[in-house]
Amino acid sequence: MQESRQRRPPEPLGGPQRGAVPRAVPLAPPRRGGIRGLPLLAVLGVALLALRLGVRVVTLVKTRGAAVEAANQQQEQQQRLQQSDSRKAQAPSVLSKAQLAQADGSDGRPVYLSILGDVFDVSSKPEFYGKGSGYHHFVGTDGSRAFVTGEFEGPPRAEVLDLSPEDVHGIVGWRDFYFRTYPHKGRAEGLYYTAAGEPTDTLRQVEARAAEGARLKEEKAKEVAKYTSCGMKYTTAEGGKVWCETGMYPRKLFDGMDGGAASFRCVCMNDIGWSDLLQVYPDCDPDSSTCQTAPPLEES
Ligand code: HEM
Incomplete structure (x- = not known):
């Protein structure tokens, strides 16, 4: 207990108790037979007084500890209430x-x-x-x-x-x-x-x-990223065309719906096969490396 008093002395409680606490700190165990030069009764009396003061300090420390604990509990309770209030405030209205x-x-x-x-x-x-x-x-x-x-x-x-x-x-x-x-x-x-x-x-x-x-x-x-894109060009004179390097073949790869319509992208395949997802361009040979995708604009 003495150790704990030294680590964390009780704060002054104000008024008449002020100063009583530090005086009580030295609490030496009484020596058997009294102290040399002092009558045994006087030594016992002093020891008793010191003991009572010690008990008072212990009580003060305990009371103070309980008060701090109660204050902490009250604070925690307050925080919990505030949190639940703010959760209520955040809860969306219907x-x-x-x-x-x-x-x-x-x-x-x-x-x-x-x-x-x-x-x-x-x-x-x-x-x-x-x-x-x-x-x-x-x-x-x-x-x-x-x-x-x-x-x-x-x-x-x-x-x-x-x-x-x-x-x-x-x-x-x-x-x-x-x-x-x-x-x-x-x-x-x-x-x-x-x-x-x-x-x-x-x-x-x-x-x-x-x-x-x-x-x-x-x-x-x-899947789409796996394929190489085709070369693409459009001019009014030549129309639109897509192409791949020699030995590769342009295919229309379905790459999802866009605003309700199917969208495609041109990819180069290294075999001449095709499927629903990888379609051959209309009017283009499956083994051609270049396909016409739009006719030239006719001269008026
Ligand atoms: C499924 C079809 C479409 C839907 C559901 C749609 C929906 C919207 C909505 C909700 C906004 C307002 C966004 C905001 O609050 O800031 C908006 C803005 C706009 N939309 Fe559309 N839209 C569609 C199609 C189109 C099309 C086809 C075009 C063009 C031809 C277009 C052009 C625009 C433009 C230019 C803006 C203004 C963007 C800005 O100034 O921030 N939308 N769209």
């Missing part, structure tokens, strides 16, 4: 369909859109989302599907699970864009979140399909 529909910019109201159930405030870009502008289709509703189909006519549609994994991944990419670009206002009750703001099974399936789409895209990109 908008009903009606609340979302109202956020269409009319009468000075904000402009919101929902994508996969996440709601964003796009009021800062009336040139895109204002009434009469190109992307007003998305406003006040969840029109997730049109982010890849480009179908801006007809009622907005939120469902996307019947689209390809790559398309669903594309929609998730748009959602990332909105998270990066616009204030997130909460979640929309509906297909993707419950009234309590919990993700629905549909949202879980969408996330899984998007992850599959990401994997497929990565695989395709690796």
Whole structure:
């Protein structure tokens, strides 16, 4: 105990106790038979006094220790409450369909859109989302599907699970864009979140399909990177042509869907075979190193 007093002396508690603590520190064990030159009773008396002071110091240290512990516990409790308050403050709010529909910019109201159930405030870009502008289709509703189909006519549609994994991944990419670009206002009750703001099974399936789409895209990109690109040229006089070095043959490699249409790229193959994914250019011999892809522009 004495050691602990020396390591960490009790802080002054104020008032009359001030100064009592340091005086009590030397607590030597009494020597049997008294100290030379002093009567035994006096020695015992001093020893007893010192012992009592020691007990008082021990009590003070213990009381102080308990007070510090209680204060720490109170502080921890306070922190936990603050954390849970801030978590509550961060928890996204849930908008009903009606609340979302109202956020269409009319009468000075904000402009919101929902994508996969996440709601964003796009009021800062009336040139895109204002009434009469190109992307007003998305406003006040969840029109997730049109982010890849480009179908801006007809009622907005939120469902996307019947689209390809790559398309669903594309929609998730748009959602990332909105998270990066616009204030997130909460979640929309509906297909993707419950009234309590919990993700629905549909949202879980969408996330899984998007992850599959990401994997497929990565695989395709690796596959495409394996091939050498063809030489390509277009002039009005000669039209378009693609070519490979001698001993290699141009093929149209399907490299995914782009805005609803299949997209291809010209690659050089070192054998004359072909497949649905590696097609021979129309009107070109499979073993030719050069293919015409567009006719010359006729002189008028
Ligand atoms: C599936 C089809 C399409 C969708 C879903 C789509 C969606 C969008 C959206 C939501 C924005 C606003 C982005 C923002 O908030 O900053 C935008 C901007 C824009 N879009 Fe489209 N778009 C599509 C097709 C097209 C096409 C075919 C063109 C061109 C012919 C085009 C040209 C533009 C341009 C120029 C901007 C403005 C970019 C800027 O200034 O930051 N979009 N698009």
